[in-house]
Each structure stands twice: as structure tokens, then as C-alpha cells.
Amino acid sequence: MAGTVIGEGLSIEGDVTSDEEVVVQGNLRGKLTSSDAVSIGPNSVVQADIAGQSVSIAGQVVGDVTAPERVDIQAGGRLVGDVKAARFTIADGASFKGAVDMEV
Amino acid sequence: MPKDCYFEGMALASATPKPMLRQSSDSSVLGPSTRVTGRVTGDGGLRVEGSVRGDIQVSGDAEIAEGGSVEGNVTAASLEISGTLLGDVVSRGPVSIRGGAVVRGELRGSEISIEPGSRVSARLTTDFDLDLGPLPGAVPAKRR
Numbered sequence: 476m477a478g479t480v481i482g483e484g485l486s487i488e489g490d491v492t493s494d495e496e497v498v499v500q501g502n503l504r505g506k507l508t509s510s511d512a513v514s515i516g517p518n519s520v521v522q523a524d525i526a527g528q529s530v531s532i533a534g535q536v537v538g539d540v541t542a543p544e545r546v547d548i549q550a551g552g553r554l555v556g557d558v559k560a561a562r563f564t565i566a567d568g569a570s571f572k573g574a575v576d577m578e579v
Numbered sequence: 580m581p582k583d584c585y586f587e588g589m590a591l592a593s594a595t596p597k598p599m600l601r602q603s604s605d606s607s608v609l610g611p612s613t614r615v616t617g618r619v620t621g622d623g624g625l626r627v628e629g630s631v632r633g634d635i636q637v638s639g640d641a642e643i644a645e646g647g648s649v650e651g652n653v654t655a656a657s658l659e660i661s662g663t664l665l666g667d668v669v670s671r672g673p674v675s676i677r678g679g680a681v682v683r684g685e686l687r688g689s690e691i692s693i694e695p696g697s698r699v700s701a702r703l704t705t706d707f708d709l710d711l712g713p714l715p716g717a718v719p720a721k722r723r
Contacts, residue, residue: 483623495610
């Protein structure tokens with residue numbers, strides 16, 4: 476069970492910072508920072524720069540994504556923005572537009 | 580006819596709060612280490628275990644858990660406060676202030692309960708009509 480759940484139907488306009496797992500199923504506009512895992516659910520719309528230990532995207536994200544561990548765009552997920560992560564996957568059926576920096 | 584009263588200081592009177600509805604599956608939780616600066620709006624319930632600096636407007640039940648804090652105005656179907664709230668409340672249902680809570684603001688709800696051990700500095704507005712008639716089957720007694 477994630478520490479923080481932004482449920483479907485909920486919208487946050489502003490900055491969210493956390494030290495625990497964050498699951499976004501609703502909408503977020505602003506900035507999202509967590510020192511733990513971040514996952515963006517399939518029906519969510521996020522317009523925010525995202526930083527997390529690892530970031531998984533199944534919804535729509537516009538913003539830069541940074542994760543020391545990994546970034547995964549799931550099937551059906553959509554990311555417009557730059558990715559900075561040690562590992563990065565784009566699933567079949569996902570869409571992505573942006574630059575990738577794998578810190579090599 | 581709304582009844583206004585002003586209350587400041589330690590709550591000493593004991594009140595029996597209505598049991599609150601637990602969160603449904605579409606509800607949201609802001610965990611203990613989560614800080615939000617900005618507006619939180621939408622459908623469903625919301626439980627704040629961390630801190631929110633900004634207004635909250637939800638269609639469901641809201642709860643400020645122990646250790647949680649909100650600096651902003653809260654609009655919800657009902658509100659249960661065990662943490663800290665600095666701001667005004669508009670609730671269609673009951674507002675329950677639990678022991679240990681710290682509340683400062685203007686509270687409007689269908690009914691408001693304040694448990695002992697809470698610290699409250701607030702204007703309370705409730706929407707019920709105070710029935711001063713005798714209770715059915717009871718001997719007429721002075722009420723308030």
C-alpha cells in the first residue's frame with residue numbers, strides 16, 4: 476500500500492514532495508518530488524516535472540522526469556518531456572517525445 | 580436559522596461524535612511525509628496524514644489525521660480533525676474535532692463536535708434548528 480495516493484477524480488495544482496511511495500491516479504499540475512517510487516496511473520493527466528527513485532508512467536505526462544534508478548513508460552503511457560535515468564524502458568504501445576540522458 | 584456561538588480555549592465538554600464513513604476506493608491519501616503546496620480539488624474522500632498548505636475542496640469526506648496539518652480552507656462532505664487545521668471549514672455534514680486536535684478558524688457544518696483534549700479557537704456555525712419543545716414522552720425539562 477502506497478503511502479500517498481492521489482485518487483481518481485482528485486486534482487492538485489501545486490508542489491507535492493514526499494519521502495514515500497506516491498501513486499497518482501488523478502490529475503496533477505505543478506511539480507512532484509519523492510525520494511521513493513512514483514507511479515502515474517493509466518487515467519491520470521500530469522503536467523509536472525517528476526523526480527522519484529523510480530518512475531513508472533501509464534498515463535499522460537508532460538514534463539521532465541528524473542530518477543536515479545529507472546523510468547518505465549508502460550503500454551498506453553505517454554510522456555512528452557526529457558528523461559534522465561540510469562535505466563529507461565518504453566513499452567510497446569507507449570508514446571514518448573523528448574531527450575534521454577542515461578548518465579553514461 | 581443558523582446558531583452562532585464563539586468558543587475559545589480548551590474543550591472540556593464531552594460530545595459523542597457520529598461514526599464517520601470510511602474511505603471508499605476512489606479516495607486519496609497524502610501520507611505522513613507528503614507535503615503539498617497548492618490547491619487540492621476533486622471528487623472522493625481525502626485523508627491528510629502529511630501537510631497541505633493551500634485550499635482543499637473535495638466532494639467526499641475529508642480527514643486530517645493525527646500528525647497531519649492543513650493551512651488553508653477546507654470544503655468537504657464531512658470533516659474529521661485529529662491533527663492541526665488553520666483555516667475555515669465548510670462542510671455539508673458533521674465536523675468532528677478529536678482529542679489532540681488543534682483548530683483555528685471558522686467552522687460551518689451540519690453539526691460540530693469537539694472532544695476533550697482538543698485546542699480550538701473557532702467560530703462555529705451549524706445549520707440545525709434547536710428544538711426547544713418538550714421531548715415526546717419526557718417530562719418538560721429546561722434545555723439550554
